[in-house]
Structures are given as C-alpha cells and as structure tokens.
Amino acid sequence: MNLNEYPDLIITWFKGNLPHFIAALLIFMIGKWLACKIGMYLERLLTKSKVDSTLVGFLRNITYYTLLVVVLIAAADQLGVNTTSLLTIVGAAGLAVGLALKDSLSNFASGVMIVIFRPFKVGDFISAGGVDGVVEEITIFNTIMKTPDNKKIIVPNSNVTGGVITNVSANPTRRVDMVFGIGYDDDIAKAKGIISKIISEDPRILKVPAPQIAVAELADSSVNIIVRPWVNSGDYWDVLFYLNEKVKTAFDREGVSIPYPQSDIHIHQEKAA
Numbered sequence: 001m002n003l004n005e006y007p008d009l010i011i012t013w014f015k016g017n018l019p020h021f022i023a024a025l026l027i028f029m030i031g032k033w034l035a036c037k038i039g040m041y042l043e044r045l046l047t048k049s050k051v052d053s054t055l056v057g058f059l060r061n062i063t064y065y066t067l068l069v070v071v072l073i074a075a076a077d078q079l080g081v082n083t084t085s086l087l088t089i090v091g092a093a094g095l096a097v098g099l100a101l102k103d104s105l106s107n108f109a110s111g112v113m114i115v116i117f118r119p120f121k122v123g124d125f126i127s128a129g130g131v132d133g134v135v136e137e138i139t140i141f142n143t144i145m146k147t148p149d150n151k152k153i154i155v156p157n158s159n160v161t162g163g164v165i166t167n168v169s170a171n172p173t174r175r176v177d178m179v180f181g182i183g184y185d186d187d188i189a190k191a192k193g194i195i196s197k198i199i200s201e202d203p204r205i206l207k208v209p210a211p212q213i214a215v216a217e218l219a220d221s222s223v224n225i226i227v228r229p230w231v232n233s234g235d236y237w238d239v240l241f242y243l244n245e246k247v248k249t250a251f252d253r254e255g256v257s258i259p260y261p262q263s264d265i266h267i268h269q270e271k272a273a
Helices: 003-016 018-048 053-078 083-100 102-117 157-161 188-200 233-254
Strands: 125-128 131-138 142-146 152-156 173-175 178-182 212-218 223-228 230-232
Touching (some): 102 142, 102 157, 131 152, 178 188, 188 212, 230 233
Antiparallel strands (some): 125 131, 131 142, 142 152, 178 223
C-alpha cells in the first residue's frame, strides 16, 4: 500500500466513525466529571461521619479510579474496541495484584473495620495482637501502641482484629480485685475490719458500687478474703499498689498473720538390724 494513501484512509475512518468518536468523548468527559463528583460526595459523607482522614482519602481515590476505569471501558466500546478482552485483561491484572498484596489488603480490611466499629480509640489502653499498651495511632494498615515501659510497637491490623481485643479504658470505672490470706487462728472479723477501715479512708475508692469484702475460700494453709473496691480507671494501679502495702503493714501492726506455703518434713529413723 502506498504511504500517500494513509492520510486518506485515516480521514475516511474518522468520517465514518465520527459519531462514535464524539459519543466516546462525551462518555469520557461526563463520566470523569461524575466520578469526581461521586468521590467528593463520598469524602464529605465520610468526613461528617468522623471517619479517619487517611481512610477517607484512600476510599475517595479508590472510588474515583474504579469509576474512571468503567468510564474508559464504556468509551472504548463506542470506538469498537473489544471490551470483553479488555475486561479479561483488567480482571487478570486485578487478581494478580490482589494475590501479591493479600497481606496488605487483609490489614487494610481490618483497618477499615477498626475505624468503622471503633473497638478502641487513640489514648485507650488495650490488649490486642499479643501486645498490651496505649494506642498512639491507628492507620489503615497498622495500629501503633506504646507499652508501659515506653516501647513503640507496630501491630498489623489483621493481628489486632484476628483475636480477642480487651479495652481496659472503655469504661470510666474499674474494679480492683485482691485476695488477702490470713491464718486459721486469726480473727476473721478483725481482719475484715482492718481492710474496711483502710478502704474507707482512701478518697479514690468509690462509695457506689460499694466495696466487697468477703471470705472467698478456706484454702490449705489460709483463709482467703477477697477485696473488691471500685475506682476510676485512671486510679486503678495506684490504688492496687497502695492497698497491698497498706493492708500488709496494718496486719503486721495488729498481729494478723499472712501465711505462706510451708512443708513439714518427717524423718523416720530405723534401728540397725
């Protein structure tokens, strides 16, 4: 074919397909505008719902580019492109990317669940993913925590949602559970009175619900008394440590014994034959 004929062929093709070309152009322009508007509307909706800003931007971009791919395929169909083959290629590429990024996608899905259902928030002390600590940041892939000894731990979101989540800070108050053992020869009423007095003098311990002091168990070597006062969540550890020391000191002063495990060894001597 003579090279001089190419311009004529192009002009002929263009004239014959002008309506399709215009339709494809209109589909692309209008579709792109709609995709942009839908993305912006989704962003406003998620922002009003107080969804994490990182997740908002990610979802907006995913929505926009997904719609844009649909628009491009629709426009290509108007130009006579075999969209079935194109869809097959896009699907295969999507599958390959999904398999390559399955761990990241799993973390992302878990991050979305955390943001939507909010089992915890920044500042909460939680136990999740085998780690105990204060939540410092929640990203779409990881949860960043600070341990009580000031270590920074980055936990994949799939590990967080894949097990039990204990949110210690979820409620404003907590119950401090303690057990004090006294000897069988000691006066139970006296021991309970000492504990009750210590609790009543501590302003951090709440009056409602009322503290519980009761005999829980007659153990092998001790009578175990449970002590269950309620405190504000922020006072939990201070009250726990304080009461342990205060009760021990008071028991020593008042002559109430705190038994510890003991073993009696009996030696039998046999006479020589």
